[in-house]
Amino acid sequence: MLGLSTAYLTLIVLIPIAAVVATSLEGGLSAFWEQVTAPAAVAALKLTFVASLIVVAVNAVTGTLIAWVLVRDDFRGKSAVNAIIDLPFALPTIVAGLTLLAVYGPQSPLGVDIAYSRAAVVVALLFVTLPFVVRAVQPVLAELDQEMEEAAASLGARPFTTFRRIILPNLLPAMFSGAALSFGKAVGEFGSIVLISGNIPFDTEVASVYIFKNIESDEPETAAAVSVVLLVLSFVVLAVADVLERRSRRHDA
């Protein structure tokens, strides 16, 4: 089983990523450095990471809230809402971009026009990453023994204290893993952003669009170099999330 998994991971993940790294280094280390420190590249990377971190923070809160409502509350149409959660995954991201543009663009029926701004980048990312935290927290919350909370309440704990001391520690590992997944998705996101952000260099151009532009201009090394930075930074964030997740589990035990 281990051998099979290793072989599979090698074929599907490791070799393609190694190829990206190899391409990025084709011009040598100094060329790599020049490519990733070009002002427009740095600006695009910065925007991508800041927007992704904002999205992760928002997701951690709203995702947990939605999971809570879906697990603990009973209301009409609950199963319909539950089914809606996954739709952002099913919708091709380019369609998501078009839809967001129609709803929150210059001709917004709601009168909300955020198109071609950094806010649009965040909104697009919130849309496509919605399911991660919800789906990570939901099963944990469903399994959570409510007797613990009742015990806490009978001992005089206020609801907030019960939440902070009993519920939150149990949910944290799931929140971290969901947040990490949404971060990974957010940094690489292209389709939903490219239409609504306006792609103005130094303003609303995200890393994936910058990479795309270099591919289109026959600069595959630059595209690969910036991709490698995305990969490395994502890897760091995922590793940190993993550590936090373990820590919170230990705290739990």
Added chain:
Amino acid sequence: MLVVAAGCGGGDDADASGNASGDSGTVSLVAYSTPREAYEELIPMFEGTDAGGGVEFEQSYAASGEQRRAIEEGLPADFFHASLEPDITALVDAGMVAADWNQNEYEGMLTNSVVVFAVRPGNPENIQTWDDLLREGIEVITPNPFTSGGAQWNIMAAYGAQLEQGKTDEEAIAFLKELFLEHVPVQDKSAREALQTFAGGKGDIMLAYENEAIFAQQAGEELEYVVPAETILIENPAAVVNTGESPQAAQAFLDFLYTPEAQAVFASKGYRPVVDGVETEFDSSGPAGLFTIEDVGGWPDVRTRFFDREGSIFLDIENELGVPTE
């Protein structure tokens, strides 16, 4: 029944191998996005001709540069209709298109168009000249030239129009700079997306191909277009590619596309025909200040001077966006 079916199969085989002209099999047609609607009519027309009987088509439409890259990476292709010449010459360099591909009376060009100003119904901002684009508060929609061949046509139209007006090279470049730094609020990755942006209510004017503007009108978009007094002749090349299985049938198809009947179909979709004497429903003459890509240096020079990611006029303009102006 079995016998009949077997008979049919045998007949097909005999037909495929026994056709002396070799005009059968499946042609892999690869093209940029815009001519799709024309090919939807042209392919059945071709299949109804002697040369096209028995030929089938597999069609693929996407941005010209993406298609060129796909062919380079191994997408089987017999026929490629590109939005601009460098996408064909790259395939010549790769040995996938014959070096003499442009040695016909049309120099390899299959369809023409011009860069126009698409404006809102009634032209409320009264945009008529290139200088109008630089008026205070005017927003111009055009895709990013590093991702869109169409945008490169737009920019060379803007640049060449300045020269045509008697301005110097420096003044023409200053015009591009001001246009991009002050008046382009969105940089879509393709011409189709720019149209989407404009149709979605952003911008006062969109730089577009005449045929795209006509196509948008045919599709029900509410826009008008103005042909400026000076603009560039857009020339879209087509060639037979040798990475597919039916290059001979592709050559027959290409020959067919130069017939007046086939050019009339392109014309009905808003293209300017390359063959003389084909009627168009729109005014396809002029303007007086019409120039070609050769007049602004030719593609190889234009590419290095304006659109090289390692150092060019447009890279400088892009970097200037990062310099705080306040």
